[in-house]
Structure formats: structure tokens, C-alpha cells
Amino acid sequence: MELLAFARGPALTFSLAIFVLGVVWRLVGVLALPPWHDYSPPREGAPPNWLAAIRAVFRKMIPHKTFLKDGMFTTINGYVFHFGLAIVVFLFVPHIVLIQSLFGVSWPGLPNGVITGVGGLTAASLLGALAYRLTSPVLKLISRPNDYISWLLTFLPVATGLAATAHVGLRYETMLALHILSVCAFLIWFPFGKLMHAFLFVLSRGATGIRFGHRGAQL
Numbered sequence: 001m002e003l004l005a006f007a008r009g010p011a012l013t014f015s016l017a018i019f020v021l022g023v024v025w026r027l028v029g030v031l032a033l034p035p036w037h038d039y040s041p042p043r044e045g046a047p048p049n050w051l052a053a054i055r056a057v058f059r060k061m062i063p064h065k066t067f068l069k070d071g072m073f074t075t076i077n078g079y080v081f082h083f084g085l086a087i088v089v090f091l092f093v094p095h096i097v098l099i100q101s102l103f104g105v106s107w108p109g110l111p112n113g114v115i116t117g118v119g120g121l122t123a124a125s126l127l128g129a130l131a132y133r134l135t136s137p138v139l140k141l142i143s144r145p146n147d148y149i150s151w152l153l154t155f156l157p158v159a160t161g162l163a164a165t166a167h168v169g170l171r172y173e174t175m176l177a178l179h180i181l182s183v184c185a186f187l188i189w190f191p192f193g194k195l196m197h198a199f200l201f202v203l204s205r206g207a208t209g210i211r212f213g214h215r216g217a218q219l
Contacts, residue, residue, distance in 0.1 A: 003177040022192060025191065056213075116165060
């Protein structure tokens with residue numbers, strides 16, 4: 001079997017299965033934990049739990065003003081590569097065609113030139129995030145292999161995708177196969193590494209918001 005056929009077939013099927021089962025397993029594991037009960041009476045004026053949870057999810061998307069100056073780079077850069085990844089994944093026509101073949105739904109995409117530009121900006125943003133992590137004394141101290149593996153497996157699909165579309169490096173079929181295989185590695189790692197925060201951040205922020213709201217604290 002040729003590398004491209006293997007990547008498009010068994011490798012992609014296996015990685016998607018691991019991704020779906022892993023994400024479900026992680027979410028069930030979290031949601032099945034015994035519920036936390038605060039038996040103290042809520043503070044006067046405390047918001048309903050659902051409102052406190054929603055507020056926490058959205059308010060924490062912007063750092064508190066006390067930390068905004070020092071965290072300006074990480075905040076802006078984080079938005080750049082998160083939105084960049086979303087645009088490249090969901091608005092690149094070949095990706096939309098793949099999603100349609102898997103789930104039967106499609107939508108209009110962006111021109112290839114726009115996607116290439118966004119992909120280049122996303123790659124640069126990811127490199128900036130790595131450089132900041134390696135040069136920040138605090139981040140460097142608390143970083144673990146999980147952080148670097150998650151970064152690498154996010155960067156590789158972007159880099160190989162850009163190389164394939166620009167016909168740089170190996171022949172196109174080989175670069176496309178490597179791009180798909182890098183996506184497969186990303187999908188397999190996703191449920192078990194820090195990339196899972198894409199799902200878990202809503203639950204963790206919501207739980208924090210409920211707890212703080214019960215006590216009458218402002219997030």
C-alpha cells in the first residue's frame with residue numbers, strides 16, 4: 001500500500017476512532033465524578049448557577065486588568081493561532097470536502113490564497129508561543145513534556161499543510177501523506193494531552209464560576 005493511500009485510509013480511520021472514543025471517555029470520566037455540594041447558604045444576590053457558569057466561561061477569555069499588560073502577548077497570540085487554526089481547518093475547501101465525505105455536511109470555503117496567508121500567520125504565531133515559553137522563566141519552569149508534545153503535534157499539520165499547498169520539499173503526494181499522518185498523530189494525542197482543554201475549559205470555568213458565584217465573589 002502506498003503511503004498516501006495508507007494515510008487517507010487506515011491511518012485516518014484509526015485516528016478518528018481513537019479521537020472520538022478518547023474524547024467521549026474523558027468527558028464521561030469528568031461528568032461521572034461525584035457532584036460537589038456547597039451546603040452553605042449562597043450570599044445575598046448570588047446569581048443562579050447557570051448564569052455564574054456562563055459568565056465565568058466568557059469573562060476569563062480576557063485577562064483581568066491587573067494582568068493584562070504583562071499577559072498582552074500571550075492573550076493576543078493565543079487568539080491569533082486559535083482563530084487561525086479554526087479558519088484553516090474549517091474554511092479550506094479540501095478540508096470541507098473531507099468533512100462532507102465523513103459527515104455529509106458542507107459550507108462555502110475561502111480562497112486558497114487567503115487560507116495560505118492565515119496558515120502562515122498561524123505557524124508564525126505558534127513559533128512565537130514556543131519562543132515565549134522557552135524564554136519566560138516562569139513558563140519554562142512549569143512546562144512539561146505534555147506541553148511541548150501538544151505544541152509539536154499542533155504545529156506539524158500546519159507546517160506540512162503549508163508545504164504541501166506550496167509544493168515545497170518532497171513531491172506533492174508525499175507531502176500530502178505526511179500532512180495527513182501529522183493530523184492523525186494530532187487526533188490520537190488530542191484526548192490524552194493538554195489539547196483536550198478545547199472541551200474541558202468550558203466545564204472547568206463553569207464549575208469555578210458556580211463556586212465563586214455561590215460565595216458572592218467577582219471573577
